[in-house]
Amino acid sequence: MLTLALSKGRIFEDTLPMLARAGITVSGDPESTRKLILPTNRPDVRVVLVRASDVPTYVRYGGADIGVAGLDVLREYIAGSGSDGLYLPVDLGIARCRLSVAVRHDFDYAGQVKQGARLRVATKYLHMAREHFATKGVHVDLVKLYGSMELAPLTGLADAIVDLVSTGGTLKANGLVEVEHIMDISARLIVNQAALKTRTALLKPLIDQLREAAQTPEETAA
Numbered sequence: 435m436l437t438l439a440l441s442k443g444r445i446f447e448d449t450l451p452m453l454a455r456a457g458i459t460v461s462g463d464p465e466s467t468r469k470l471i472l473p474t475n476r477p478d479v480r481v482v483l484v485r486a487s488d489v490p491t492y493v494r495y496g497g498a499d500i501g502v503a504g505l506d507v508l509r510e511y512i513a514g515s516g517s518d519g520l521y522l523p524v525d526l527g528i529a530r531c532r533l534s535v536a537v538r539h540d541f542d543y544a545g546q547v548k549q550g551a552r553l554r555v556a557t558k559y560l561h562m563a564r565e566h567f568a569t570k571g572v573h574v575d576l577v578k579l580y581g582s583m584e585l586a587p588l589t590g591l592a593d594a595i596v597d598l599v600s601t602g603g604t605l606k607a608n609g610l611v612e613v614e615h616i617m618d619i620s621a622r623l624i625v626n627q628a629a630l631k632t633r634t635a636l637l638k639p640l641i642d643q644l645r646e647a648a649q650t651p652e653e654t655a656a
């Protein structure tokens with residue numbers, strides 16, 4: 435049995451069509467079932483539903499053989515725990531967004547940075563934010579949040595946020611503007627290296643099929 439770890443929401447929804455192109459259909463809808471293990475049309479493949487930030491942990495420790503996680507989640511995980519035991523063979527090109535710095539529209543970010551001001555920055559992405567501001571030579575105090583980052587500059591909790599941006603709709607709705615683009619993000623396939631060695635016959639074709647599915651024009655144009 436191969437176990438594939440996915441998170442509910444956009445990763446699950448965006449991975450489904452790729453699995454379908456690889457001949458795998460998942461039974462059950464994560465939004466309407468409380469079940470955490472979903473069978474597929476293939477008796478040798480099942481899906482487990484985990485928190486997005488738990489996907490690397492499941493794959494690393496063998497709770498799943500393979501998983502899908504955003505590059506944001508992966509970078510944070512690897513910065514904290516290393517990449518031993520993980521193999522990242524495919525950029526699936528789904529769940530595309532970018533990691534950015536944003537501030538209130540009336541906050542003079544460039545001016546503050548030029549003056550060498552110390553900024554308070556709220557984010558879920560402590561490692562990537564620390565690295566970004568260190569590279570730029572900007573002095574920051576980081577405040578860890580778990581969600582709704584956009585609220586922090588509006589309430590005086592922080593001067594800036596580091597968060598994911600896709601359409602820019604959430605920033606706009608909250609009177610924030612993007613002032614720095616840190617990196618492009620998309621979802622990656624993560625594979626347990628030991629499983630790849632011991633169960634090559636099952637895993638390798640699936641990885642190859644997903645790689646092929648990821649390269650179709652619909653996906654790359656997204």
Ligand SMILES: Nc1ncnc2c1ncn2[C@@H]1O[C@H](COP(=O)(O)OP(=O)(O)OP(=O)(O)O)[C@@H](O)[C@H]1O
Binds near residue numbers: 444620
């Ligand atoms: N607005 C967006 N547009 C496109 N992709 C996104 C967007 N927001 C997040 N993503 C990508 O999708 C992944 C999963 O996001 P999702 O919102 O489903 O989980 P989460 O709420 O961040 O995770 P958790 O439940 O662990 O807090 C993110 O890690 C990121 O790579």
Ligand SMILES: O=P(O)(O)OC[C@H]1O[C@H](OP(=O)(O)OP(=O)(O)O)[C@H](O)[C@@H]1O
Binds near residue numbers: 600
């Ligand atoms: O630029 P946009 O298209 O508006 O997308 C950006 C938003 O998407 C993500 O949140 P999500 O919708 O995943 O909610 P979450 O905070 O519950 O993760 C991200 O944290 C932003 O808030």
